Amino acid sequence: MTISAKLLFVDDEPDIQELIRQKFRKQLRQGQYQFIFALNGIEALEKISEHTDLDLVITDMNMPGMDGLTLLSKLKELNPTFKTIVISAGGMENIQKAMNAGAFDFLVKPINLQDLELTIKKTLEFVYQNQTNKQKLQQAEEQLIQSEKMSALGLLVASVAHEINNPVGYISINLKYAAEYVTNILQLLNLYQKEFPYPGEKIEKKIHEIELEYLIEDLPKIFASMQHGTECIRDLSSSLRMFARSDTQTKIAFNLHEGIDNTLLILKHRLKANEHRPMIEVIRDYGELPLVECYPGQLNQVLMNLLSNAIDALEESNHNLSFSEIQMNPNRISISTHLSEDQNWALIHIQDNGVGIPSEAMEKIFEHLFTSKPVGQGTGLGLSISRQIIVEKHGGKLWCKSDPGKVTEFVIELPI
Ligand SMILES: Nc1ncnc2c1ncn2[C@@H]1O[C@H](COP(=O)(O)OP(=O)(O)OP(=O)(O)O)[C@@H](O)[C@H]1O
Ligand SMILES: [Mg+2]
Structure with missing residues (x-):
């Protein structure tokens, strides 16, 4: 497990913190686990609001201030899917109470550290599986919207x-x-x-x-x-x-240049001159590329997303500029293609001289639902879907670099 899990340990005995640190020192050193400690329910709730990325809570039952059961019910209110392991003083009645209050699992005092380790591991596996399922569902949902x-x-x-x-x-x-x-x-x-x-x-x-x-x-x-x-x-x-064409079932040998040309053709109405600005210049510099095995419909979808974004960025950069000012520094989209040096990848570069992407937004642009556009204009799905198509469906790469206010360049890399 290479992901780091963040766990909140709630117990009113301060000694137990040292015990935990000792027991999990290897995992702590390797960054596999990260423990946050609280001495009672109230402190635990504070820690939870500070650390919104907690994966798991392990709590004692009997504590001054706020006990484990109350904490458990508060947690359920905050987030019904939150997983909690309860440590009780033993006795069937206590365990039953904890499970009824929605605990995921329980341990009996005095804590057997081996048992604790196993229970944590098992619960985390469940948490991650749940997250993966959720992600898959979300991806499927996004894809459905876009494919519609x-x-x-x-x-x-x-x-x-x-x-x-x-x-x-x-x-x-x-x-x-x-x-x-x-x-x-x-x-x-x-x-x-x-x-x-x-x-x-x-x-x-x-x-x-x-x-x-x-x-x-x-x-x-x-x-x-x-x-x-x-x-x-x-x-x-x-x-x-x-x-x-929507032949998305099988991969076929596809001429990428044809895909680009066809997509530009569809976007022609957005590229041509209007009363606010001259035509958007499109510069094509195609290298020698072999046919690439891919899903043409999906690849066209990616090209469509990237080129539409470029046009949006150009339109945005024209704000408050007159026709002649734009004419002096014309809106431009440059598309170039070439083979990688080792001949194993086909690369498509799509560059525009629009608004650019500020560095703080750079990390987020591929995220699902991230958009800087007004409501109704952007859903924030284009890039997250595009990355999915390129990376997951084609084993390729999709990345971006930008010099804000000057240029933005997206690069698609497809294995040959
Ligand atoms: N060429 C570009 N220049 C500047 N910003 C860009 C460019 N391409 C993408 N972005 C930024 O990345 C964000 C996310 O893009 P994405 O295509 O995922 O969503 P969107 O265009 O906002 O909405 P839609 O779902 O309609 O595509 C954009 O809102 C914009 O802020
Ligand atoms: Mg978009």
Whole structure:
């Protein structure tokens, strides 16, 4: 057990403190246990309010001031899940009282130190198991909230992409026919011009008016450009559908650059210029990366969280700045990718020149529900979920460094 457990020992005999220190000196030295002592219930309650991270309370029954049973009931009021071991003077009646008052376990006086050690160990195991279960539940809950957010977004994106696909499909097919027909008509015109080189004044005038020569030259270019346009919309629609796919069951080989590009595409509306600020510049510097085995839907979710946070930070940094002031030091997001030196990791750096993160917040940003944003704007889940996805689901790393007021950089490291 490498975690340090904090235990409160409540007993009115001061001698017992030395005994405990002797018995647990190895654990104390190794930082495995930390004991806090109190001489009665009242003092114990004071210590409890000072040390909010206590794991366990061990209390005597008979003490002056406030006895163990009263302390036990007060503890239950403070925190119903708190675990207490009661040491009683023996006798079935006392033990029964303690257990009825909600003690987790009991020991009988005179204390057998071996027994005490075992009971503490057993109770702590229970406490930690409980904490782990609680954490797991909380994580599952967070993931559900986020995946609901993502699936709502995914659904919208997928349906828009689908709706675009049909009209683009028939424009693209008809363009092909239109180009073919126009080519035929032009060939016919050409033939006419050869067979009837002198069409008369009226037709000459019209030819001149419509600039036929230029028109013949330009028409194929127009068709090519329209064809290109429809292909772009097609690509867009397939990128959107790729982003929205929710195949989270199995890992597949994924092109990280595609993931980044698709996510940027979804965020395009937030990047473009508005009346308050110019467009957010996005600088991409992609290195050579192999495909990475991952859950694409989840990875897109992480990219979405990091890029949304960067945009939020940029927006915040624009407060009280005029359009032209922002223009002088433009909002910028830089994304670069590369392989680690040993070629075992793919790295994605996402940097923004927004507000930055103050050092005192740095430790907390990955915590569940930590947010610096106003109610309704941030839930404080983005980074905690992202870290979970990268670390637990992909065996990777996600970390951050920031120079407050200047830059913030998040780094994703994924094993290859
Ligand atoms: N690029 C960044 N620049 C500055 N601060 C950031 C940046 N990214 C994250 N933060 C800080 O970390 C906090 C936590 O981010 P996180 O994404 O977990 O939650 P959130 O963005 O507040 O809410 P949401 O759940 O909607 O994502 C943010 O509130 C912000 O204070
Ligand atoms: Mg966020």
